[in-house]
Amino acid sequence: MTIIINMRSGVDEVKLRIAAKLIREGKLVAFPTETVYGLGADALNERAVRRIFEAKGRPADNPLILHIAKFSQVYELAREVPEEAKVLVERFWPGPLTIVLPRKDVVPDVTTGGLDTVAIRMPANEIALKLIELSGKPIAAPSANISGKPSPTSAEHVADDFYGKIECIIDGGETRIGVESTVIDLTEHPPVLLRPGGLPLEEIEKVIGKVRIHPAVFGKKVDTPKSPGMKYKHYAPNAEVIVVEGPREKVKGKITELVKELKERGKKVGVIGSESYNADEFFFLGSSVEEVAKNLFKALRYMDKAGVDVVIAEGVEERGLGLAVMNRLRKASGYKIVKA
Known part of the structure; x- marks a missing residue:
């Protein structure tokens, strides 16, 4: 059975505590962000994260993005935080920007697709931030859709794909931006755009200078994706x-x-x-x-x-x-x- 929590009128902490408890128990919770809806689980719970891959039919080498509610959590997940990262997050977090950093061992291999890097962002959505805070966990969350299909921008879209298959859907209305976050790899110099998204590249370059665009953005095939959206067919309807x-x-x-x-x-x-x-x-x-x-x-x-x-x-x-x-x-x- 899937619980649907209506939160279109704003954050209801009492209701969110139910969803946060489910996250702590290793269950799956779909929740709104400013970009698209995410399918969330405790990022540090290997079994819970595997359930995300199973529910979506997602390839195991396609890494997940970890969602946090405060900047200090970055230091719990990443071995190094370069100055460029600090400058970017001060300017754009909370917001549709994901940064890729060297990961700490606390992050399971399954969460990162076996990579030595971790992708992290702080969503600009009050429901998402409060859910993360109440759960006390970083939440791994790809888009809440069957793998390869169009991403969900409403709770109805999530229900179309997952009703009866996950424990909870939080209905926060339609998302504001509608495309996923921009992903920047800060383990390379100059930094590399791995996926264009809700934060335009031009805005990022105003802050940290020139960013290289990965060839995968324009369709070049990659063997080892460092970000969601790089290797596999995505976003496709049946037609x-x-x-x-x-x-x-x-x-x-x-x-x-x-x-x-x-x-x-x-x-x-x-x-x-x-x-x-x-x-x-x-x-x-x-x-x-x-x-x-x-x-x-x-x-x-x-x-x-x-x-x-x-x-x-x-x-x-x-x-x-x-x-x-x-x-x-x-x-x-x-x-x-x-x-x-």
Whole structure:
């Protein structure tokens, strides 16, 4: 049985104590963050962490992010905390930034995917922070979805994937940002962007200078992922996804052409973007990149429920949150990209 705790009106410490007790007991609790919903367990409890991998169907070499509620916890989990880390967290925590540091032995191998590094963040969500505080544990939490599928931005999305399979879902309403955290590896110099996310790279570079972008961000295959989102197909609905990239007017023309061609072949076609293009299903992502990021996973899940055969997605400019949006769309499509 899955307990659903309604916390849409704000933090209720009495109710959260129930969820925190479950974490301490080695159970699984889905909870909201500012980015997406996480599927949480005690990060230092090997058996509990294994249950995350089992529930999601997640490959064992795909490391988890540890969520903390106060900066001092970093020193409990990491062997070294470089000056760059201190500068970044002072500026951006709590927030959608994950830092990768050398790990201490207290963190089990299963939590880090066998790596000698640990990924840590402090979420900017009062429910998440209070849950971590009350549990007294760092919480390991990947996105609360079946592995490879679109990430959840509401408790309803979590329930679609996990109701009856985990102990608790905390309903804190829709998430604010809609794409996962940005992951920066601080064990290398210069630092390396492993996954673009809710904190734009440009903002990070204003604080610590030049950051190298890992080739995996643009689709290069890796054998040993140091961050979630690097190696495996992610974020994909059941339908085939095609991403159309290029100048705005050429993109519009190419999508119009693709919709017509696919419908003539008897396909049920969905479009996510700024206009419908006469598709069978349409989801308006928004008029700003922030709205597009917030609505992206909701749109992909909508298309699943609508039963479309093909989803055509409009590409966006790779500036600010646009880099994270395009990373998610390309992965969702398995890099099936049409250049307009």
